[in-house]
Amino acid sequence: MTSAHTGRVADIARHRLTPAARYTLGLAGAVVGLLAIMAALYPQFADSANVEVLAMNFILEAFMALGMTAVIVSGGIDLSVSAVLPFAAIVTGLLLRAGAPVPIAIGIALLASAGIGALNATMRQVLRVHPFIVTLATMLSLKGVNLVITGGAPVAGFPESFAFLGRGRLLGLPFALVLFAALAVAIGWLLAHHRYGQQVYLIGGNVRAARLSGVNVERVLVLVYVLCSSLAGLAGVVAASQYVSASTGFGQNSELRVITAVAIGGASLNGGTGSVGGSVLGVLFLAIVYNAFGMSGVSTYWQDVVSGVMVLGAVLLAQAAAREGRTRRAVGPGERPAAAQVR
Amino acid sequence: MNDQILGVQGVSKSFGRHTVLDEVTFGVRAGSIHALVGENGAGKSTLMNILGGALHPDSGTVTLDGRPAAFADPSAAIRAGIGTVHQEFGLFPNRSVAQNIFAGREPAGRAGFIRWRALGRQAQAILSEIGVDLAPSAPVATLSVAAQQMVEIAKALSLRPRVLILDEPTSALSDHEAQRLFRLLADLKSRGVAIIYISHRLSDVRQIADEISVLRDGRLVGRTTREASPDDLVSMMVGRHIESITPSRRTQLGAEIFKVEGLTRHGVFADVSFGVREGEILGLAGLVGSGRTEVARAIFGADRLDAGRIWLDGRALAIGSPRQAIASGIGYLTEDRKALGLFLAMTVRDNIVAASMPALVSQAGMLRPRAIRAESARYVQRLDIRPADDRVEARTLSGGNQQKVLLAKWLSVAPRVLIVDEPTRGVDVAAKDGIHRHLSELADAGMALVLISSDLPEVLGLSDRIGVFRQGRLVTILDGATATQEDIMRHASA
Amino acid sequence: MVLVVSGLLALAEPRFLNASNLVSVGTGMIYDLPVAAGMTLVLALGGIDLSVGAIIGLTSVVTAMYLRSGGSVVLAVPIALAAAGGAGALNGLLVARFRVAPFLVTLGTMSIARGTATVLTSGYYLSGLPPAYIEIGRGQLLGVPYPVFVVLGVVVVFDVLLRRWKPLHDAYYAGTNPPAALLSGIDVGRLVFAGYVASALAAGLSAVFMTSRLAMGYARFGELAELRAIAAAVLGGASFSGGTGSILGAALGVLLLAVISNGFVLLKLSVYWQGVVSGLILVVAIAVDASRRRRNESR
Incomplete structure (x- = not known):
């Protein structure tokens, strides 16, 4: 799931686990521990019904986290996802209401979302400002567009067949969950094992060196932002199907929850690290914490406070870990410290 | 072939x-x-x-x-x-x-x-x-x-x-x-x-x-x-002969006013001790990476010292930041002009007055534009900074003039001890001569100077004594009058 | 630019030049001016503060709760500023001391502040504030509300200090080249910390007037205020790469935004367009900044 790739048993024995892999394992342990605690405290927690609720509550963030992982690994960030989500929902809704066939409506919504991603990447390149500012501007404008095209009113009146995406079941599981699992495996596999996927890590790790190594940085980044936007769009389509309506209020503050989940999942906001597996665990971790709030009867208004605290905590933790790694390296065996630092 | x-x-x-x-x-x-x-x-x-x-x-x-x-x-x-x-x-x-x-x-x-x-x-x-x-x-x-x-x-x-x-x-x-x-x-x-x-x-x-x-x-x-x-x-x-003739100066040296002892930063430099007298120029030679810049930064409070003591005018100093170093009377002209020295997007005037202050602000801390303008104009003229208009952005100046701006900044602060790090790197010959002349004038006026330079004729021409660094240690201190380039290279790269 | 937009607006809708309309444009700027001034300082220092809008909401709620519990009107303002300043100190600590990227820090504190305000009120308005408190915002001197004087005073003093007061003026050095500023004896960390505190205090001031004039505490006060402030500051000459900007410029930026949004009201355009326009204004601000930087680099 992370980066111990070469598969040579001897190497793995010599190095045991990379720091990233150790972190992911630790996170998995935390998730399991949290689940156990919750199950012990609240017997109804382990209900299959509650488990499903828990998973479905964060299904939209989960879709978005897949693309956000790629963006953050590349050293960027995308705040516009929380506007793309309702945008895609509304576009789908308007097309369906106008009588478009379901696949066409979904296709157009996803294409439009992909276009937003391409716009983000292009503006980032042309204006040469941090993607955070570019995507902030996109988020704002797009939220305005959402209001304008709906007049602020929810869009409803969808055909029965459309509801399957959000409410249907496959193999005894919610269809959206199955779709997510398939996408997570595919994107995770691409990011970890495909040339383009690995180039995302190279760009995030050292852009200049990536260019010198022949990586087409701009093209890869366009693909990354298009992927991120498209997945936010897909989340929007799923949301429209789940609620059988589309509203500008969808996805409020979801960008923050998604970034938090990815950061918790082990991706550094400086780029170059992170994995889809870690991000999925991060989403799960957030979902459980939020669910725990629900269970214990604490107001759901606490959610924003919790995500704020968690994003700061995750970043501080990652920074402390990076610092520790550096100092360990500086005094590591076989090192000549004088040469290491004098330059 | x-x-x-x-x-x-x-x-x-x-x-x-x-x-x-x-x-x-x-x-x-x-x-x-x-x-x-x-x-x-x-x-x-x-x-x-x-x-x-x-x-x-x-x-x-x-x-x-x-x-x-x-x-x-x-x-x-x-x-x-x-x-x-x-x-x-x-x-x-x-x-x-x-x-x-x-x-x-x-x-x-x-x-x-x-x-x-x-x-x-x-x-x-x-x-x-x-x-x-x-x-x-x-x-x-x-x-x-x-x-x-x-x-x-x-x-x-x-x-x-x-x-x-x-x-x-x-x-x-x-x-x-x-x-x-x-x-x-x-x-x-x-x-x-x-x-x-x-x-x-x-x-x-x-x-x-x-x-x-x-x-x-x-x-x-x-x-x-x-x-x-x-x-x-x-x-x-x-080179067999020294191309630019550096000014020869022989003044009475005063008492030792600045002394460091046992300066150590683990893994970077160790046990560095030297003293500088009033009016003296102490050259520090050595290969790039031998620890000279790092010692200077530590003295100036920019990096942490693991051990060692610093005295100025007989008083032991505890320096935790460049701010304290400046207040104590120590200046440091950085080797990395663009990254650590200049405010490239700001004007020459802003750059010259960046560090100096007490004379240019009122008691309440308000800047005095007229005093600032005069101060800046004085140094532009004295160091022959071109263009003479100090309202242009520092980025537009040539390397030599940028270096003069940095020197002007420290002249305006007027510290007791000034450490200059590669003051003429990447600078044309005329500006180099000018900077050499100003450095010796400063020493003649009683400042204690530490000159870090990889330009051997420069070190030999200006220094009263020359300390040679090798791999984080000060290996010897030579007499500036008798030392030769060969002596320095031998100690630096043995 | 302000003049051009105002002129166009006056042509399109003569009522723009009505005295009462002009007064309403002016008083409408009360809330945005301090925030934009604070944002200018933070941007000049090379940072950004996304939490100011949320701090307005939190401060408003804290003030209203204090007053409704029988607190004294005299202490209400210091308490509001203390709450805001505390949030700013958290930002400053995380950015200056722990070196976390400013946008992340303030995105996090934005969420925490807004969330806390919502938790405290469960999303309801807190009305029923004492009349003496409401008087702070609504009371008038010579037909002009008190806050106008306060805000104008703050803006002018802030402008002069940033221009002329050495300890604050150093922000330009610290934002242009932090390591060089450090080597020039400027305490960059302390300045950055102070910048975030000042920005939050400005938001707190804005919250005091909003709470008082609208006679209630509400968690959602100040929504998108951070974005208007960023746009105004950048339009007024601040840059995302730090080292530039002036309070006066930012004030003109606020004026421009106020005239534009007044135009929306007068021309009876849907309020929904305002979101699009504020996003586009930010895009314009970014493009202005980008072209300024490009011009500088090509020289």
Whole structure:
């Protein structure tokens, strides 16, 4: 799931686990521990019904986290996802209401979302400002567009067949969950094992060196932002199907929850690290914490406070870990410290 | 010369008004090691960047197999079979050794999925070939600097280059590791690879090079073989005569006002002690990376000291920040003009008054524009800063004038002790003369100066005494009147 | 630019020049001016503060809760500023001391502040504030509300200090080249910390007036205020790369935004367009900044 790739048993024995892999394992342990605690405290927690609720509550963030992982690994960030989500929902809704066939409506919504991603990447390149500012501007404008095209009113009146995406079941599981699992495996596999996927890590790790190594940085980044936007769009389509309506209020503050989940999942906001597996665990971790709030009867208004605290905590933790790694390296065996630092 | 693979013919290169390479002709033959030596700033790295396609010459040609060749960018040079190992690391810290070696060229199936086993195998093959015991799966960030250097070399070799260019490859290596690298280079040579080896470590060069070319001030001043004696090489590198005449000054030196004792920063420098007298210039010589700048930064409070004491005027100082150092009467003119010295987007006036203050602000802390204007104008005139308009942005000035602006900033602060770090690097001759004159005037006026410089004529011409650094230690202090360039080089690079 | 937009608006809708309309444009700027001034300082220092809008909401709620529990009107303002300043100190600590990227820090504190305000009120309005408190915002002197004087005073003093007061003026050095500023004896960390505190205090001031004039505490006060402030500051000459900007410029930026949004009201365009326009204004601000930087680099 992370980066111990070469598969040579001897190497793995010599190095045991990379720091990233150790972190992911630790996170998995935390998730399991949290689940156990919750199950012990609240017997109804382990209900299959509650488990499903828990998973479905964060299904939209989960879709978005897949693309956000790629963006953050590349050293960027995308705040516009929380506007793309309702945008895609509304576009789908308007097309369906106008009588478009379901696949066409979904296709157009996803294409439009992909276009937003391409716009983000292009503006980032042309204006040469941090993607955070570019995507902030996109988020704002797009939220305005959402209001304008709906007049602020929810869009409803969808055909029965459309509801399957959000409410249907496959193999005894919610269809959206199955779709997510398939996408997570595919994107995770691409990011970890495909040339383009690995180039995302190279760009995030050292852009200049990536260019010198022949990586087409701009093209890869366009693909990354298009992927991120498209997945936010897909989340929007799923949301429209789940609620059988589309509203500008969808996805409020979801960008923050998604970034938090990815950061918790082990991706550094400086780029170059992170994995889809870690991000999925991060989403799960957030979902459980939020669910725990629900269970214990604490107001759901606490959610924003919790995500704020968690994003700061995750970043501080990652920074402390990076610092520790550096100092360990500086005094590591076989090192000549004088040469290491004098330059 | 007909089997020369890569070379340059009559190549010149300038940056702004500063000529870095002047009509240089140089080349390397298959199956040989050609060393390029010279002092810091002689133009070695620029020549390397031209050969590797990272820079384009202003005039002259690059030749490959005897035919003119123009590399559009570094990847064109790579495709032509030229591998380069830079001094700066071009590595991906969070990726494995194998991925770093093959970054962007990973073995992959038709669909583009990377074949990790093949990648590991190929990386292992290269590593074994060069005799490095590294696991291909280890993340580069966990490796020592020496091991990272070997990964860089493995990366360059994985391209199966016909020409291999190495820039100071042993600067991060222990003797043992360096010897292993030399054996590897000898092996590559026997297989017909042409190697350009850039260094200022004469012992390395004399051990492995077939030919040695010496660069000085951008000109190729000599070509010899490894049989040349170190003294011959040194005198070629530094020049037989000193070109610019530095002012000779002989004033009464006052009492020792500044003293440091046992300064240590673990792994960087250790047990550095010296004193400076009123009106004295203490030169600090040594190779780049020998710890001089680091000592200066620590004295100035910019980096932490692990041990050691500092006295000024008999008072022990506890300096925790540059702010406290300045308040105590210590100034430091940085070696890195653009990154650490200037506020490039601000005006010359803003730059000159950036650090000085008490005289230019009222008691309540309000800036006094008229006083500031006068202060700035005074230094613009005194140091002959051009253009004379101090409202232009610092970025628009030439290197020499930018350096004068930095000097003006510290003159305006008027510290008791001023440490100047490479005050004339990348500066044209006229400005250099001006800066030398001002430094000696400052000393004559009673300031204690510490001059860090890699320009040996400068150190010899200005200093009353010369301390020589080697690998983080102050190894000797020579008398400025009798010391020679050869003395300094011997102590610095032994 | 302000003049051009105002002129166009006056042509399109003569009522723009009505005295009462002009007064309403002016008083409408009360809330945005301090925030934009604070944002200018933070941007000059090379940072950004996304939390100011949320701090307005939190401060408003804290003030209203304090007053409704029988707190004294005299202490209400210091308490509001203390709450805001505390949030700013958290930002400053995380950015200056722990070196976390400013946008992340303030995105996090934005969420925490807004969330806390919502938790405290369960999303309801807190009305029923004492009349003496409401008087702070609504009371008038010579027909002009008190806050106008206060805000104008703050803007002018802030402008002069940033221009002329050495300890604050150093922000330009610290934002242009932090390591060089450090080596020039400027305490960059302390300045950055102070910048975030000042920005939060400005938001707190804005919250005091909003709470008082609208006679209630509400968690959602100040929504998108951070974005208007960023746009105004950048339009007024601040840059995302630090080292530039002036309070006066930012004030003109606020004026421009106020005129534009007044135009929306007068021309009876849907309020929904305002979101699009504020996003586009930010895009314009970014493009202005980018072209300024490009011009500088090509020289």
